[in-house]
Amino acid sequence: MAGVTSDTPVSELRQTGVEKGFSFSSILKSRRKILFLSLIIILLFSTAAYFMIGFATRPSMIGVLEVKGALLTEDQATLYSRAIMEAMLNESIRGVVLKVDSPGGYADLVEQVYLGLLELKSRKPLVASITMALSGGYYVSVSSDYIYAHPSSMVGNIGVIGVGPQILVPSETVLETGVHKVTGYSRLLFPFNLSRALDNFVNAVERGRRGRLRLPPNVLRRGSIYMGSEALEAGLVDELGTVENALKRVAQEAGIVKYSVVDLVESVKNKLTMMKPGVEEQDSWVNLTVAKLNEIHPPPSIYYLYLPTNASPYSSLTITQTFGGWVGGEGRGLVLVDKSHGNLVSYWDLEVLARELVLRNTSISFATSWSSLESKLDSAAAVIIAAPTMEYSEEQVKRLRSFVETGKTLVIMYDPAEEYVRIPDLTWPVNSLSTRFGIFFNSGYLYDEEKYFGMYRNIYVKDFLNHTLTINVSRIVLFTPTSICSAGKGVAWTFNTTFSSVAERANKYEVISVVNLNGVVIAIGDLTFMQEPYCYVEDNYKLLQNLVYIMTSRVK
Numbered sequence: 001m002a003g004v005t006s007d008t009p010v011s012e013l014r015q016t017g018v019e020k021g022f023s024f025s026s027i028l029k030s031r032r033k034i035l036f037l038s039l040i041i042i043l044l045f046s047t048a049a050y051f052m053i054g055f056a057t058r059p060s061m062i063g064v065l066e067v068k069g070a071l072l073t074e075d076q077a078t079l080y081s082r083a084i085m086e087a088m089l090n091e092s093i094r095g096v097v098l099k100v101d102s103p104g105g106y107a108d109l110v111e112q113v114y115l116g117l118l119e120l121k122s123r124k125p126l127v128a129s130i131t132m133a134l135s136g137g138y139y140v141s142v143s144s145d146y147i148y149a150h151p152s153s154m155v156g157n158i159g160v161i162g163v164g165p166q167i168l169v170p171s172e173t174v175l176e177t178g179v180h181k182v183t184g185y186s187r188l189l190f191p192f193n194l195s196r197a198l199d200n201f202v203n204a205v206e207r208g209r210r211g212r213l214r215l216p217p218n219v220l221r222r223g224s225i226y227m228g229s230e231a232l233e234a235g236l237v238d239e240l241g242t243v244e245n246a247l248k249r250v251a252q253e254a255g256i257v258k259y260s261v262v263d264l265v266e267s268v269k270n271k272l273t274m275m276k277p278g279v280e281e282q283d284s285w286v287n288l289t290v291a292k293l294n295e296i297h298p299p300p301s302i303y304y305l306y307l308p309t310n311a312s313p314y315s316s317l318t319i320t321q322t323f324g325g326w327v328g329g330e331g332r333g334l335v336l337v338d339k340s341h342g343n344l345v346s347y348w349d350l351e352v353l354a355r356e357l358v359l360r361n362t363s364i365s366f367a368t369s370w371s372s373l374e375s376k377l378d379s380a381a382a383v384i385i386a387a388p389t390m391e392y393s394e395e396q397v398k399r400l401r402s403f404v405e406t407g408k409t410l411v412i413m414y415d416p417a418e419e420y421v422r423i424p425d426l427t428w429p430v431n432s433l434s435t436r437f438g439i440f441f442n443s444g445y446l447y448d449e450e451k452y453f454g455m456y457r458n459i460y461v462k463d464f465l466n467h468t469l470t471i472n473v474s475r476i477v478l479f480t481p482t483s484i485c486s487a488g489k490g491v492a493w494t495f496n497t498t499f500s501s502v503a504e505r506a507n508k509y510e511v512i513s514v515v516n517l518n519g520v521v522i523a524i525g526d527l528t529f530m531q532e533p534y535c536y537v538e539d540n541y542k543l544l545q546n547l548v549y550i551m552t553s554r555v556k
Contacts, residue, residue, distance in 0.1 A: 059092060059259075059260060060092065060094050060254070060258065060259040060260075061093045061094065061261065061262050062095050062096065062247055062250050062259050062260075062261055062262070063083075063087045063093045063096045063261075063262050063263075064096070064097045064099055064243070064261055064262070064263055064264060065080070065083050065084065065087065065097070065098050065099065065264045066099040066101070066265055067080060067098065067100050067101070067113065067140055068101045069101070069102060069103075070102065070103055070105045070288060070305065071104065071106065071109050071110055071113065071136060072105045072106050072109070072293070073109075073296065074109070076105075076109070077109040077112050077113060079265060079269060079272065080116070080265070081112065081113065081116050082272070083264040083265045083268045084113075084116040084117060084119070084120050085116075086264055086267065086268055087120055087124065087264055088119070088123055088124070093124070093262065094124065094125075094250075094255075094259065095124050095126070095127070095250035095254040096120060096124060096126050097127055097243060097246045097247055098126060098127070098129070098140070098143070098144055099128075099129050099131070099246075100128055100129070100130050100131065100132070100137050100138075100140065100141050101130075101131040101132050101137075102132065102133065102136065102137030102140075103132070103134045103136070103137055103157075103305055103306040103307065104134060104136025104138075104157075104303065104304040104306055105136050105304065105305055106296075106297055106301070106302075106304075106305075107136070107160070107197055107302040107303055107304050108302075110139050110140060110304045111200070113140050114140050114142075114143050114204065117140060117143035117144070118143050120143075121143060121144065121145060125145060125249075125253035125254050126143065126144045126250075127145055127146045127147075127148070127246045127249050128143075128144035128148065129147075129148045129149075129241075129242065129245075129246040130147060130148065130153045130155060130228070130237065131150065131153055132154045133149075133153070133154070133155050133156075134155070134156065134157040134225065134306035135157045135159060135223075135305050135306040136303070136304030136305060137306075138155060138156055138157065138158065138205070139158075139201055139204060139205075139304050142205050142207075142209060143208060144208070145253070146238045146249060147236075147237040147238050147239075148237065148238070148239050148240070148243075148245050148246050148249075149228035149232070149237040149239075149240060149241075150228050150242070151227070151229045151240055152227055152228055153227070153228035153231070153237075154225050154226075154228075155225070155226045155227070155231035155236050156223075156225050156231065157223050157224070157225050157306040158198075158201055158205060158220050158223055159201070159221065159222075159223035159304075160194045160197045160201065160302060160303065160304060161303045161304075161305055161307075162191075162193070162197075162300070162301070162302050162303070163293065163299040163300060163301045163303075164185070164187060165180075165183035165184050165185045165187055165190060165300040166299060168183050184300045185300045186533075188533040188534065188537070189454070190300065190454075191453070191454030192454045192455075193302070194302065194454075194455055195455055197302050197304075198221060202217055202221060205220060209235055209236065212238065213234075213235040214233070214234055215234050215235065215236070218450075221449065221456075225306075228240055247261065288307060333361065333362035333363065333552055334362065334363050334364075334365060334376065334379055334380045334381060335357055335362060335363070335364045335380065335382045335383070335384060335551055335552075336364075336367050336382070336384070337350065337364060337366045337367065337384045338383065338384065338386075338388070339367055339368045340367060340368060340369050340370040340373055341370075341385075341389065341390040341391075341429060342388060342389035342429075343385070343387050344387040344420045344421070345386040345387045345420070345527065347366065348531075349527055349530075349531060350364070350384070350386075350530070351532070352532055352535050352544065353530055353544060353547075353548065356544065356545060357551070357552065360552045362381065362552050370396065374399060377399070377403050381408060381409065381551060381552060382408060382409035382410070382552075383408070383409075383410050383411070384411045384413070385410065385411070385412045385430070386412075386413040386415075386527060387414065387415060387421070387527065388429040388430055389421070389422040389425060391428060391429050391432035391433075392429070392432045396433075397432075397433055397436045400433065401436065401437070401517070403519070404437075404517045404518070404520070404521055406518070406519065407518050407519045409519055409520050409550055409551045410437075410519070410520075410521045410522070411521075411522045411524070411547070411551065412430065412433065412434050412439065412521065412523045412524075413524045413525075413526070414430045414434075414441045414482060414523075414524075414525060414527075415480070415481070415482070415525070415526055415528065416443070416444060416445040416480060416481070416482045416525075417479075417480045417527075420527060426443055427441045427442070427443050427482075437515050437517070437523075438486060438487055438515055439484060439485075439489065439513050439521065439523045440484065440485040441482055441483075441484055441525060442482055442483045442485060442502070443482070444482065444500050444501035444503070445481065445482055445500075445501050446459055446482065446483055446494060446498050446500055446501070446509055446525075447499050447501065448460070448494070448495060448497050448498045448499065449497070449499070450495075451497055451498075453537065453538075458477055458478070458479050458480075459477070459481065459494055459498055460477055460538075461475065461477070461478060461492050461493065461494055461512075462475045463494075463495075463508070464491060464492050464493075465490065465491040465492070467514060468549070469491055469514060469522065469543070469547060469550060470491055470492065470543070470546065471546055472542055472546075473542050473543050473546070474539055475538045475539055476538050476540050476543055477529065477537045477540060478511060478525070478526040478529050479526060479528035479529060479534055480526070481511055481526035481529075482525040482526075483500060483511060483525060484510045484511060484512070484523055486510060486513035486515070486523065489513045489514060490513050491512050491514050492510070492511050492512035493508050493509060493510050493511065494508060494509045495508070496508045511524070511525045512525070520550060522550065529544075530544045530547075
């Protein structure tokens, strides 16, 4: 051994051997540690690789969430919400295609689905494919990152339909604690509630289509329907394509090549059916009427909903009118209200007017037959012809003209709201009389998208001719009025920003006309302005008082 000689003491030899023994032991222990650590590292890498391979080879899915038909019930909204939750929590679902074929629905339920979809979009790719997305259907669509539509898809109809609160006839047995506890809203202010709902809708569209929308807010608010190709130009959709295009885009955004497709709504529906047998399909939305809507959601109610003409909520409104004669006292004057021509006007409509007449010692009487009305003409100071649905004969017109020529007053009123007309006649019955005095009531209604009270059909009138009817009247509001043509006999006009629903152009429209024939003929294109609470808006009540003054000023 190197360093060891015959002279080396035995003790040193032993000491050297011990030191070498310790060295071998340390080396063996180090090698074991290294081997142990290597095994742990290999195990960790193997486990990580196993999970990574498992994740990479895990079957990927794209969910299809189909919103179909009108969204009107809580059960439907729950179904969609659970489908959204399934898409969020299932890690195998890498993205979602929102397939929309819907006219919208009840406002609160539409917003529930929309907000759920926004949460889903924050976690996974969400792309919409539109067959039909109208009103609330488009509301939910704008939650998506990207929207496909067919060239002829129906898109848009951004707006709100509201069924206003009913009038409370109170009971002394069933008591309520506040004026709106039963009705829910103020009838006068309900249009403002609709405008706020519309603001929410338009804001959602502007947020969802940020940077891509090419329509200004006032155009969005018109509720127009756009074909898919038009919607593309307007920036309401991103591309023309099919649901297959939407699937490919979601796959690309999710970074997957191979995937299967799962119907989220059907999957959730099957689970709900097992838990709750008898889950029913909804009725076709084209069969909806306002009566059915009111059964589901009693008024007041607000909808992001489109309905075609034959299913329009307006065509099925049931208006309860109080017909028959009524005399408001034994005054020295008399105002007759014609009810002999199917007039859709009741004491309720003229109650405030009747009150003002009685305060001037003048009675009001509803004549249900022409013979009854004619027999009282000589003793009457004025006749009111409002919302007729039957034309006036030549002899009847002559009799009324003779009445005016003796110094009396004839008031002719027409209102284009469905409560006061019958389709298809519309303006013909009233024009069969008014045209004989040089007054023509136009078809359609007036609206203003810039200057309005609560909603676009409640228009301001601020331009007046100096006349007894307009004394101390600075501004009035008319509610869904029509315009009048009278060849220079007008006394009140709208702003030049007002549109006609038929002419579809802005103009300064005449809404009140006066014809002098010894007596006077007054024509007004609205009935609502004289009813409570609408008569208290702006100078409406002053206009009503002036009208009453003219009718009673020649009473002897």
